Every structure is written in C-alpha cells, then in structure tokens.
Amino acid sequence: MPYSAEISREAPSCFVFVIDQSGSMSDKFVSIGTPMSQAVADTVNRFLQQLVIMCAKADGVRDYYYISVIGYGAGGVRPAFTGGLANVELAPLSQIANNPARIEERTKKVSDGAGGLVQTTIKFPIWFDATAAGGTPMREAFSKANQIIERWLTEHPNCFPPVVIHITDGESTDGDPSAEMQHLQSQASSDGNIILFNVHTSARSTNPISFTASAAQLPDQYALMLYNGASVLPDFMRKTAMEVLGYELNEGAKAFVLNGDIDLVVTAIEIGTRPKLLR
C-alpha cells in the first residue's frame, strides 16, 4: 500500500519548499496588510519551528525529515536559508534546529489552567527572510527541485515520499515549467510518488479555488498549467484535509490552490506536511 512507510531516523522523509521571491511578491495581502513575501516567510519559519519542536526530544532533535527551501527571483534560483545555513540546499532537521539566522522573543498568552490566561515568552527562530525582487524563473526552480528530489530518492529509495510545496503569485518568466512539474510528479520511492503542491496566492485573493478535482472552473491557461502540474492528493492527505478543513474533498482533488490568501497557503502546508507514522 503506498504512503505507508514509517518515517524514522533510519528512513527519513523530506520536504522541499519552492518559493517565488519575484518583485510582485512585495504586494500586500489586502486582508492582512502584509507583503505576500513577508507573510510567506513567516509561514515557512513557523512551519519549520513547529516541525523542529515536534521532532525534539530531551537529547536533541531527531532527523525524521530533511528540509530544502529554494527561492527564485532576482538572484536566480538558490537556497533561501540565511545565517548559518546560507547556501545549504538540503539540511537535516537537527541542523536546521541548531542554526537559525536569529532568534526573536515573542510573548504568547496561554491558559493558566483556571480559566484565565497568563503571558509567557516563546522563542521565535528565523531561518528565512522575505525577499521580493526581479523575475520569476519558475522553470529553472523546478529543474532544481527535480535535482534535489532525484538525489534524495537515489539515497532513500524506500522512504515515505517527499512532499514539494511550491508557492507563487505569478507567471514563469523563463519558459513553460510544465515538463519539469510533470517529471517531478512522476518521481517516486517504493512507497509512492512524490506529492507536488502548487499553491498560487494573490494580494486580493478574489475567486479563490482550492483542492478542486476538476479543471472546469479554472479561468485561464496559466491556472490550468499549475493545476495540471499539481499531484492528486493521496487518500491519507484527503483525510488530513477533512480534519483541517472540516469537509470532505472529492476523490481526485488536487494539491492545488489558485488565488489563495495566506490562510489557504497555511492550510495547504498543513495538509501537505502533517506527519504520519513517526517512529
């Protein structure tokens, strides 16, 4: 049965983020007044934090996952970590845990157990800063993702299949990435195909479409290209989606969002990365 491999230190899995850092990502989400690049960076930093915390034990962080964050924009296609992980393409989770670029302190209100709230300080590490400049070399970015995944699968042929999450607001400026997306989708471990999320976001978030099983409502060829490039959500992810969204997705639902606001980006990441069978 596909997608049943245990994720362990001996058999880790991996998450790859491919993030559009082109100039248009500096537009602000109308709903929250924050630049899309900043909201996406916050979201990815928060995801990394939560994953590290989840895999942390008293003696350190267990390498159940390896992580890659690839950015594409003015500087071409390159690893997007900053600080101690600058230029690192793929890092085990423990290395990520121990090398944030900086750690900010934030206050958080938590329950005091007696119906009230108390303020507590939490540490908020940052690995990845917002960047928004230049064009949108999406084809090259997917070529890089293919290289990373090919190498990973050669070294981990039986792993729980990697998940690739692509977040963008614009159209490719270096040619059609469809072939690279199709190739990426077709890569597989013995436990199943990798899962590619195409998450399109927009400042106004008008007419959002998410996790649809049909291309009928898509407005244009560009949307169709992202839809076709996205994987069909495996059953276990549709179950996760049910928990996250509270409603059932049709069989054939795609790992695809069009015109999403930041909440839909977060939802897609949650559906794509909720862990399974950690050992």
Next chain:
Amino acid sequence: MLQCHYWVATVPKKGSTEEENEDFYFADHSAESEGIPSVKFALSDGATESAFSGIWAEYLVINFEKHSFDKTLELAIADWNRETQKQELPWYLHNKILDGAHATFLGVELNLVEHQANVVAVGDTNFFQIRDNFLIKAFPVDEPSGFNNQPNLLASVTTQQTPLDEIKYESKNLALNAGDTLILATDALAHWLLIRCTKDNKPWSTLIEMTQSDDFEQQFVNWLMQTRQDKAIKNDDTTLIIIKLTDGLSKG
C-alpha cells in the same frame, strides 16, 4: 493468602537505543517474598511526540511505589518541573516544555490477603487477567479498536491534562484467585493480544510459556524481534510484566 511471582522484559523500538526506551516500570522488589500482604506494580509509556516524556514516565512509576495515584501525579509533576527547569534549554525545548510531557500510566496494587486488586489505568497501557486459560478482564482497553494514536495520557503540565473525571480510569476490588495470571503490557503488545483474543487463539499462552525458560527476557526479545519482522506487531517500545498468583504458605 496469595503469593506472587513475576517476570519483566522491556525492549526499545527497532531503531532506538536502550537509553531511548520511554517505557518505564516499577515492580516491588519484595513482591516474591512470602507473607507480603500487598504489592504494587506500575507501567508507563512516555509519548514519542513530547520531550522529557521518558523521565515523566519514570517519575510516575517511581512515585507510585509509596503513594496513592493522586499523590503520585502531584509528586511526579513537581519532580518533572524541577528536572526540566534546572538547565538552560535550547529554543525548541524551551518552547516544547510549555506543553509538558505525556505518558500513559497503569498502576496495579494487589492485596494478597484479601485476594483483591485495584487497577488505575490512563491510556492504552493495559491490564489483563487470565483465569483457567480464559481472559476475564482487559482494562482499560477491551477491544482492538480501542488502540489508536490518540490515547488518554497523563500530562506533566496540568493545563494540558485531559479531565480525568471524563474517563473511567479505575477498576477497584477485582477478585483474585490462586492460579490467576496477570499481564501488564504497553500498547503494541496489548494490541497484539487483543487482536488475537478475538480469533480465540489464547495468545497469552505464548507469553506465559516463556516464564518456563531460565532466560525469560531473552525469550521475549527473540519472540518480539521475529513478530516485528513478520509485521504482526507494531514497532514500538514494548514492555511486558507477567504476574502469577499462587497459594502462599500461611505464616504461623
């Protein structure tokens, strides 16, 4: 009055070291002495998802030796807080311990004079009572579907605790007979037992037979490795305590 004999084995999940085994148990050292009026056993399974859950499980079973369940919980929380606050923690542990550690707990007190047992159990670490080769009690989980990835757990931070008054976690005054066998098992093994019970296989026989061996622990390890390899049991930290009750010699 009854006398008890017991056997224990604990094995980490495949891929983990002995030190990473987060199952902890307590077995009364004097349990096998003649004329002991009551004995205690405890077993706790620290949750993989939380940090410092091994020491949480350990403090729970240690405190149960001398205290009631309520007092055990109170003392273990204090011990856990002291332990986790004595050192400067990296950012991820600083954040993670705000949610506390979690563990199952099974505590068994046998009154050998009155032939009775009190069992307290939170989560899916399970108690089984076998009499005349029949399973007469499985607690708190009594069917295979009761094992899922979200068992009730004891939390080291009170704000994270599932309200205990919403679950049935005590079974009091269970009658004990000479000849009864009690089995305490963490979830993987308890699940294995209950699945096979539904097929009328009397699966406990396999485990009880191992007590005939001079090296019970090794027998259990060998069996567990093979059963894991056959994918018939979940790869998880696994602990087994078998307690046999016999007629004790009456003291003059």
